[in-house]
Amino acid sequence: MAAIVHNEVFKALADPTRREILRLLGHGEQSAGQLAERFDMSKPSMSHHFSVLKQADLVQSRREGQQIFYSLNTTVVQDVLTWLWDVFGSRGETQASRDPT
Amino acid sequence: MAAIVHNEVFKALADPTRREILRLLGHGEQSAGQLAERFDMSKPSMSHHFSVLKQADLVQSRREGQQIFYSLNTTVVQDVLTWLWDVFGSRGETQASRDPT
DNA sequence: CAGATAATTAGACAGTTATCTAAATATCTA
DNA sequence: TAGATATTTAGATAACTGTCTAATTATCTG
Numbered sequence A, B: 001m002a003a004i005v006h007n008e009v010f011k012a013l014a015d016p017t018r019r020e021i022l023r024l025l026g027h028g029e030q031s032a033g034q035l036a037e038r039f040d041m042s043k044p045s046m047s048h049h050f051s052v053l054k055q056a057d058l059v060q061s062r063r064e065g066q067q068i069f070y071s072l073n074t075t076v077v078q079d080v081l082t083w084l085w086d087v088f089g090s091r092g093e094t095q096a097s098r099d100p101t
Numbered sequence C: 001c002a003g004a005t006a007a008t009t010a011g012a013c014a015g016t017t018a019t020c021t022a023a024a025t026a027t028c029t030a
Numbered sequence D: 001t002a003g004a005t006a007t008t009t010a011g012a013t014a015a016c017t018g019t020c021t022a023a024t025t026a027t028c029t030g
Helices: A007-013 A016-025 A032-036 A043-055 A074-089 B007-013 B016-025 B032-036 B043-055 B074-089
Strands: A059-064 A067-072 B059-064 B067-072
Touching: A007 A016, A007 A043, A007 A074, A007 B007, A016 A032, A016 A043, A016 A059, A016 A067, A016 B007, A032 A043, A032 A067, A043 A059, A043 A067, A074 B074, B007 B016, B007 B043, B007 B074, B016 B032, B016 B043, B016 B059, B016 B067, B032 B043, B032 B067, B043 B059, B043 B067
Parallel strands: none
Antiparallel strands: A059 A067, B059 B067
């Protein structure tokens, strides 16, 4: 049940643009173009952010014709929540197994 | 209830050393020296990490004689949990208040 | 006060990251 | 196949970050 959270996940969350992308994807999947037009940033830069999120396994992608649709991968974020809860949430309670990073 | 999480908080969590510091502080407050001797890293480097954590308001410090004791600031992490939950936690369930945009 | 201890600040440096423009790849349609 | 559209890849660069050593500050004690 360890819920290992790789460093990539935290690094991916460290950028405000990427967090905003995740928040938008919270409304449902969107194409790269749809996402990109919401930001004042070049498309290659946006593509870079998609890549980081994908590498962290925070999002999934699917091609449909010329477009690529991104969506949240909620299970990984469950792991982040678990990590945070493990460190901060159980203050003063029984110390179960603890997972390094 | 918005639970604004500053960028500093996520940037602070992006480093594995800092996450380990937080984890250790989960057992209770510790002095800078006690924490530092757990890591294969110079004391100034550790001090830098303490500073980042403090700036993010993830930890608090208190001086006792020559030593400075650090402890978790759990309320800020509650905000992180809330942010994550807001984005990822309620997928597919009853749609409570969700941030517009 | 002088010396010891605990911790931080200052400054330098290597590695990483976010961003851009230009070029390439993939797909659709006429 | 040629052209249009959607997206990524390549390469460059400025800014940021983590680390170190050396120096400084703060506190305690004889």
